Amino acid sequence: MFEQLPTVPTSQELLDKAFRRAARAEDNESMVRNAGNIISDNISNLIRKFPSFDNLPPFYREMADIIVGVDAMRISLSRLDWASNQVRLITRESMGKMKHSRTQDTMSVRKAAFGRISSVMRSIEKDLLFLNDARNMLRQMPTIDPALPTVLIAGYPNVGKSSFIARVTGARPEIASYPFTTRGVYVGHFYRDDLKYQVVDTPGLLDRPDEERNDIERQAMAALNHLPGVILFILDPSEHCGYPLQSQLRLAEDMKSWTRLPLLVVANKTDIKRYEEVPEMSTETGQGVNEVQEKLISLLAAERARLKSEEAEQPA
Ligand SMILES: Nc1nc2c(ncn2[C@@H]2O[C@H](COP(=O)(O)OP(=O)(O)OP(=O)(O)O)[C@@H](O)[C@H]2O)c(=O)[nH]1
Numbered sequence: 001m002f003e004q005l006p007t008v009p010t011s012q013e014l015l016d017k018a019f020r021r022a023a024r025a026e027d028n029e030s031m032v033r034n035a036g037n038i039i040s041d042n043i044s045n046l047i048r049k050f051p052s053f054d055n056l057p058p059f060y061r062e063m064a065d066i067i068v069g070v071d072a073m074r075i076s077l078s079r080l081d082w083a084s085n086q087v088r089l090i091t092r093e094s095m096g097k098m099k100h101s102r103t104q105d106t107m108s109v110r111k112a113a114f115g116r117i118s119s120v121m122r123s124i125e126k127d128l129l130f131l132n133d134a135r136n137m138l139r140q141m142p143t144i145d146p147a148l149p150t151v152l153i154a155g156y157p158n159v160g161k162s163s164f165i166a167r168v169t170g171a172r173p174e175i176a177s178y179p180f181t182t183r184g185v186y187v188g189h190f191y192r193d194d195l196k197y198q199v200v201d202t203p204g205l206l207d208r209p210d211e212e213r214n215d216i217e218r219q220a221m222a223a224l225n226h227l228p229g230v231i232l233f234i235l236d237p238s239e240h241c242g243y244p245l246q247s248q249l250r251l252a253e254d255m256k257s258w259t260r261l262p263l264l265v266v267a268n269k270t271d272i273k274r275y276e277e278v279p280e281m282s283t284e285t286g287q288g289v290n291e292v293q294e295k296l297i298s299l300l301a302a303e304r305a306r307l308k309s310e311e312a313e314q315p316a
C-alpha cells in the first residue's frame, strides 16, 4: 500500500542539490531561479506522494495512525507546504529586486536569497526527518488484497498464531515462547484448487476494554475490525502461553459479540493438553492442522456464497 513512498531527503541534501544546480547558471538571477525552483518543486512533489489519509481504506488509515500518527504527519506535511511557498516567495521577490539592480548589486541580492532559503529549510529539518521515519515504517505495512478469501488469526498472546501461519503458508514469522512476539500485522498466502488464499497473522489480544489496549493490540483490532474474511480464534488450553483458559474463552465470547465475521474457535497445543469442546490441533506436530485449514476453506466458501446471494437480492 505504501511501497511507492519515496525516501524523504534531509534539508541539507535538498540545499546541496539546489546550490549545486545554481552554480552552473550564468548569472545571479538564474542562480536564484534555479535554486528556488528545485527546492520548491522537490518539496511539492514529495507532499503529493504522501497519501491523503482521509481517502485511505479504514484499515490502512487506522494502522498509519497507530504506527506513526496521522495528525503528526499532517502537521509536518503542512509545514513542508509552507516552506515550499516561502521559497517560491523569496525567489520571486529576489528576482524582482535584481531586475532593477546594477550587475554588481545582484550578487548581494542572490546571497541574501540563499541565506533566507537556507533558514527556511533549516526550520523544516525535523519535519523531513520525521516524515522519512514515517515513510520507513509505513512501507513495512502489509498489503492486504480485499478481493482474496482471507483468514484472520486471532487469540491471546503466545498461543501459536504465528506457528499456524508458518504451517499453512510460506510466511516465516518470528515464533517465540513469550507474549507479544508478533508486534504488527503480517500476511501469508496458500493455494488450493488454483484459488489463492490470504492468511493474516495479528498480535495477541488480552481480554480487556479497548481503552486499555496497547499499540500492538490496537493493530490486531484494526485488522479484525476492518478486514473482510473469517476469523480463526486460537485457544491454548495448556495455558503454557501464560494466560488462563477462562480469560481466553471470555475474549472469544466478546469477539463473537462484536464481529460480523464468521468465527472458528480451535484449541492448539493438543500435544500437551486435550480440549475436546472445539476442533483440536498442534502447530508443533502438525496434527489436526489440515483439518482446521479445510474447515476454514469451507467457511470461506459459504461466506462467499452468502455475500453473492446478498448482492443478487439487492436491486441494481
Ligand atoms: N507444545 C506446543 N507448543 C507450541 C505449539 N504451537 C506453538 N507452540 C509454542 O508456543 C510459543 C508461542 O508460539 P507463537 O506461534 O509465537 O505464538 P503467537 O500466538 O504467535 O504469539 P504472539 O505473537 O506473542 O501473540 C512458541 O514457543 C511455540 O513454539 C503446539 O502446538 N504445541
Ligand SMILES: [Mg+2]
Pocket: 161, 162, 163, 174, 175, 181, 182, 202, 203
Ligand atoms: Mg505471533
